[in-house]
Amino acid sequence: MPGGSIYVKQDEKYTGSSPQWWYEKFWREDAQKRRRSRYVKAGVGFVIGVAVALRFGLTGGAVLIGLLLAGLVAGGDWYYHWRSFQATAVWRGARQGEAITGRMLRRSLGRQGYTVLDGRAIRGQASIDHLIIGPGGVWIVDNESWSPDTEIAVYAGRLFFGEKYGTKDVKPLVETAEAFAELLSRETGVPVTITPMFAVHCGLLPRGGVVSAEGVTLVKPRLVAKLIKAADGDVLTGEQIELLARTAARELQRA
Structure with a gap:
């Protein structure tokens, strides 16, 4: 980087190419963070599903309902982020x-x-x-x-x-x-x-x-x-x- 210090190691995040290249780079780097967040949301969905089942006396199906709601939450979160990424496809030159x-x-x-x-x-x-x-x-x-x-x-x-x-x-x-x-x-x-x-x-x-x-x-x-x-x-x-x-x-x- 012009003007940068020779004594300070440059952060590779700020040396690179076009805005589109940076966008895809950061998207890939954030994949693990998105997965962790999705697991947390799915866990919350599971707890809510079990609680709702118990509240209505569906004791036998509580776990199944919790898993179903967790799956829906995880799927919805994945779809939201996928749509957000696809919305940039033309700008990125992918479509x-x-x-x-x-x-x-x-x-x-x-x-x-x-x-x-x-x-x-x-x-x-x-x-x-x-x-x-x-x-x-x-x-x-x-x-x-x-x-x-x-x-x-x-x-x-x-x-x-x-x-x-x-x-x-x-x-x-x-x-x-x-x-x-x-x-x-x-x-x-x-x-x-x-x-x-x-x-x-x-x-x-x-x-x-x-x-x-x-x-x-x-x-x-x-x-x-x-x-x-x-x-x-x-x-x-x-x-x-x-x-x-x-x-x-x-x-x-x-x-």
Whole structure:
């Protein structure tokens, strides 16, 4: 470590690589601590189970009920920590956010009259992960993932990622939505406004999993289709949807 003392042995926890590498390292190091905690919780569950059984006169099955409750507690604790780790998979590079969101969109919107195009770009300009065209309008969705402890919030109309302004992170997507809308409107003659959204795979969104500011909506991936289907009224007809989808497939190159 630059500037470190040659007389003090450096802690290897603070010499290393990316935040993702540190996260996985600490996760592995904490495995034994999590197991010990799980054993304690399971023990408490066993005692409570036995006590409840005795309280209701189930003397013969007290031990079995205690073991059952201990197993449920241990299983629940394991599942909670497993889900917490899996929630960081996209941020860690273990899974692809666009594949996850694309699958959700097609499953939820495919039979509702919506067309989902993945990985599109205007030639020479920015690309997006998903373009959705349907009765409620047109959306573009990009997938993003911040560190697990990054709080995503809005203050006085400004978007923040932790203590940093979020404008430079969301402005390109807003500009891309405007460029896509201008191209589709020009080529089809159908006036189009495109709503930009971020599917947030990792990061702390407010309760409810949705936040909107500075022209963009950030939302948990599982809620993207729900927001799209909740759009007011039928903005586009079936013929317009087909025309826009054909035009987008022709004019927007695959990213």
